[in-house]
Amino acid sequence: MYDIDKIVQLLGGARVLGTAVRTPLELRALLRRGLPTAALASLAAHLTPHATRVAAFVFKSREPTSSPSLANGLLSTEESDCVYRIANALAHAIDTLGGIAAARTWLTTPHAVFDGEAPLDLLNTDTGCEIVETALAWIDHGIAV
16 A cells, blocks of 8 residues: 555545545455445546546446446445555555656556556556556666656
8 A cells, every 4th residue: 555645635535435544444444335436536537538447447347337336325345446456556656756647647558568558457456556566666766667
């Protein structure tokens, strides 16, 4: 986990999440219950003009209305975890690359080091998240990726 305060901010903060989240265990409990759909909207707004791509990634190409949890305004645990993965990578990329615009571009642009995929597209597995986090750590230490 990169920086919980920055992740929570990207998800809309306590106002959107309905509670203050200060520890990784509090965030985990919230993810298990399901994030409010507004948390996805908050995160997607940071990735404009790629908001539709983010939603498709979270809902895995199915209609969002088919998620039973959306009837009560919550994402499923799996969807919430996906939103967290994106927020975690975005928070790290913002700090590493110096701002939201550079982070957005880096996350959504295909790179040879990722076999021609964009980092965002790798975040659907634990292994992909580790690959993206490792690349950001390399950049943090001045190694070109």
